[in-house]
Amino acid sequence: MSQIFTLAKRELGGLFYSPIGYIVLALYLLFVGLLFSLMVLRPGQIADPGPMFLWNHLILIFLVPFMTMAIFSEEYRSGRIETLRTSPLGEMSIVLGKFLGAMGFYLGLIGSSLAFVIILSFFGRPDYMPVLTSYLGLVLMGGLMVSIGLFFSACTQHQVLAAMSSCIVLVALGILFQFIPQFLTAFIRHSWSWLAVVKHTMSYLAIEPHMVDFSRGIIATQNVVFFLSGTLLFLFLTYVVLETRKWR
Amino acid sequence: MPEQYDIVADKLTKSYGKFTAVDRISFEVPRGSVVGFLGPNGAGKTTTIRMLTCFMPPTSGSARVAGHDVFYESMAVRQKIGYLPESTPLYLEMRVGEYLTYRGKLRGMGRADLKKAIGHVTDMCWLSDRLRWPIGKLSKGYRQRLGIADALLHNPPVLVLDEPTVGLDPSQIRETRKLIGNLAGQHTVLLSTHILSEVELICQRVVIIGRGKILAQGTPDELKSGSRTGDKARLLVDVRGPTAQVKSALAALPGVQEITVVSDGPVCSLQLTGRVDGALREQVAALVLQRGWALRELRSGGMSLEEFFVQIIDPGASSAA
Incomplete structure (x- = not known):
């Protein structure tokens, strides 16, 4: 157990040492700042940071892949995977340690947006409960995004390939699955056609609908289950990839 | 039951699809000796070593390291083996002391033990004056020493060093050899190399491997005198x-x-x-x-x-x- 934290600590340190970590952080603050100044901090508007949180995933789907791309790829490329995998810890511990380390950085990332909440508190009196649930939603969503990034990083020794693959999947979940179903509706003749199944699956997998409740201050079980099960699925897949790699 | 040998490979085989990288090799490494593992590039040295260090499982056959089976008792083997991979992979952004602390904790060492062990291995590998250096700033020779220090950190009975002197300058090579020579007796060392003078200098036994098969084994003198010609x-x-x-x-x-x-x-x-x-x-x-x-x-x-x-x-x- 303590080995998992040792691993997580190193991973977190690695992200803070690399320029990538700071670039991700800077870009995140830039775009959240834009969201904040365009949608939240406007004269005459209710002091509600909700929109800022609701659209957060549109920024994160492009940033998280860069945060996670090196986690396994760089270990494969440099050969450090050998010292890691011949240490007395199992594959599951490795996956969990790396995941927790990346989540630590992710928490710092979304935590930095607290600055805008503080700024808002100077100008008005926002309702803090939705802020809290929004952060809970962001953490759960982050788990899913980071585990997807981790999975693709474990698949290849090329960082760029890992980043691009996870970016494609996250863009699908974050943007495409949001709009394609609306477009498909026109072609659906009866409700049990395969197209309808595709449409419903896509709508279910889209990230935004699961974030709406959180930004309104509602913790709905279905959304928690969606993110948690997705996270567990991709962590398990990462474990499977690590396990199979050694048999090749 | 005390075993005489610390590494026993028995018909160890590794195939990648149709290609057999290591083909039913068997050899023993007596406890406390330095054994040279010789072979040209691509002979299957690294593959064999990766099976012995539990990095990958053998396709067939078995191996025991320090009395434990590499497949069934993988965790016990990992505790008892110190491994320096061929390319000495390190985290370049970490400091020397920080890296050794990280590696010790990964192996589950306690704080007090770890502090003592770091002092010991850094003295042994002439690293004490570099404890606070970022690894990225170290020369190749110092990195190699750090790799060996890492392999020695948990005082494992068995050490597996994959080409530890590659890329070093002559004086560093001599120092590294001296270091490995000093380890004999307390540790069982399997030293993979393709430098022959190295083997003659520090190894008590030699195992020669080529195209995945064992071609000869014995002491360097035996091999030289008992040659086929x-x-x-x-x-x-x-x-x-x-x-x-x-x-x-x-x-x-x-x-x-x-x-x-x-x-x-x-x-x-x-x-x-x-x-x-x-x-x-x-x-x-x-x-x-x-x-x-x-x-x-x-x-x-x-x-x-x-x-x-x-x-x-x-x-x-x-x-x-």
Whole structure:
């Protein structure tokens, strides 16, 4: 157990040492700042940071892949995977340690947006409960995004390939699955056609609908289950990839 | 049950699809000895080592390290083995002390033990003055030492070093060899290399592998003397005298099968092949003096480990050479 934290600590340190970590952080603050100044901090508007949180995933789907791309790829490329995998810890511990380390950085990332909440508190009196649930939603969503990034990083020794693959999947979940179903509706003749199944699956997998409740201050079980099960699925897949790699 | 051997490989095999990288190899490493694992590039050294260190499971066969099976008791093996991979992979952004602390904690070492162990291994590997250096700023030699320090950190009974002297300058190579030599006795060391002088200097036993198979094993002396061409040893003689007469006189000596002139001139150099032993050398010396020629040099051209290696790796090439 303590080995998992040792691993997580190193991973977190690695992200803070690399320029990538700071670039991700800077870009995140830039775009959240834009969201904040365009949608939240406007004269005459209710002091509600909700929109800022609701659209957060549109920024994160492009940033998280860069945060996670090196986690396994760089270990494969440099050969450090050998010292890691011949240490007395199992594959599951490795996956969990790396995941927790990346989540630590992710928490710092979304935590930095607290600055805008503080700024808002100077100008008005926002309702803090939705802020809290929004952060809970962001953490759960982050788990899913980071585990997807981790999975693709474990698949290849090329960082760029890992980043691009996870970016494609996250863009699908974050943007495409949001709009394609609306477009498909026109072609659906009866409700049990395969197209309808595709449409419903896509709508279910889209990230935004699961974030709406959180930004309104509602913790709905279905959304928690969606993110948690997705996270567990991709962590398990990462474990499977690590396990199979050694048999090749 | 005390075991005599710390590493026992039994018909160890690794195949990648149709390609067999390591083909049913069996060998033992006696406890407390330094054993050289020799072979040309691509012979299967690293693959074998990766199976012994539990990095990948064997396709078939088995191996025991420090009394534990590498497949069924993988975690126990990992606790008892210190491994330096070929490329000495390190985290370049970490500091030396920080890295060793990280590695020790990964192995589940306690804080007090770890502090003591770091002091010990950094002294041993001449790293004490570099504890606070970022690894990225260290020279290749220091990185190599750090890799060895990491392998030694948990005081494992078995050490596996994959080409530890590659890329070092001559003085660093000598230091590293000295370090490995010092480890013998307390640790069992399997040293993979393709540098032959290294093996002669520090290894008590040698295992030679080529194209995935074991070609020979034994002590360096055994390999050199018990070579397949035992009765074709050579003697090199430099004599000041008329070449033709010297040649015919020496050819008449018993045991000489073949004689060739290496260089001609006032001082000629001849190579004798046959059953060359001490008696023949004395006879050659006596004969030369008796004829009134001057003996410049008399050198036994016994097989070097290098020649043996070349011969065993590629039997066709040695006859051509």
